[in-house]
Amino acid sequence: MSEFESRIVLLSKSEADGKGAEGVYATLRNDYAVDENSKSIYGKEYSYQMFGANLHGPIPGDVKGGFASFEEAEKAVRLEYKKWRDGDIPAGTPMPRHVFWRTEYRRNRYLQNLSADEIAQRFNDVTNNLLILTEEQKIGIGSTDEAGDYWLATSTHIMEECVLREYPYLFPMNQVKE
Numbered sequence: 001m002s003e004f005e006s007r008i009v010l011l012s013k014s015e016a017d018g019k020g021a022e023g024v025y026a027t028l029r030n031d032y033a034v035d036e037n038s039k040s041i042y043g044k045e046y047s048y049q050m051f052g053a054n055l056h057g058p059i060p061g062d063v064k065g066g067f068a069s070f071e072e073a074e075k076a077v078r079l080e081y082k083k084w085r086d087g088d089i090p091a092g093t094p095m096p097r098h099v100f101w102r103t104e105y106r107r108n109r110y111l112q113n114l115s116a117d118e119i120a121q122r123f124n125d126v127t128n129n130l131l132i133l134t135e136e137q138k139i140g141i142g143s144t145d146e147a148g149d150y151w152l153a154t155s156t157h158i159m160e161e162c163v164l165r166e167y168p169y170l171f172p173m174n175q176v177k178e
Helices: 070-085 097-107 116-130 146-164 171-175
Strands: 006-010 023-029 046-053 064-067 131-133 139-141
Touching (some): 006 070, 023 070, 046 070, 097 146, 116 146
Antiparallel strands (some): 023 046, 046 064, 131 139
16 A cells, blocks of 8 residues: 655745745645545545745646656646746736736746846836825825836836846846936
8 A cells, every 4th residue: 555645846946045036846745536435545646736935926826636646747837837937827817916017027028138237227217207206295106007007017027027037136226327
């Protein structure tokens, strides 16, 4: 009789760290199949479930199973992770606005051909479009109406390009030239 086994595999390029890298993992298990009494049958069917820290986009949280081996489950979870990070996320998946914007950008990397200096300048320009002088005569961020959302999304796209290039945290802000 087989025994319960589980394995954890790293899916992302690195583990989560204080510099903004994400850590995405999957737990692989050998107990997906159950008998007529809902008792696990070890080693018959395998499953996976993703989890992570410092996520750069959404990941599925559900358990996927029915695989014939740990190797098949691992191959499937790596493919699904890649698809999600490429922006191929099922329609209707709930996510915060900034995660939606990051995912949207990964589908169309329109900034990928800019140099580091051009990215920093673009960030400066976009930030200037976001700033307003409030009624209290203080610097603030404009409303999140349609125009405000455009500039917030654009600034998020710039930050996502920096993540994809693996620039150090705070890159566009610390490179801006006046």
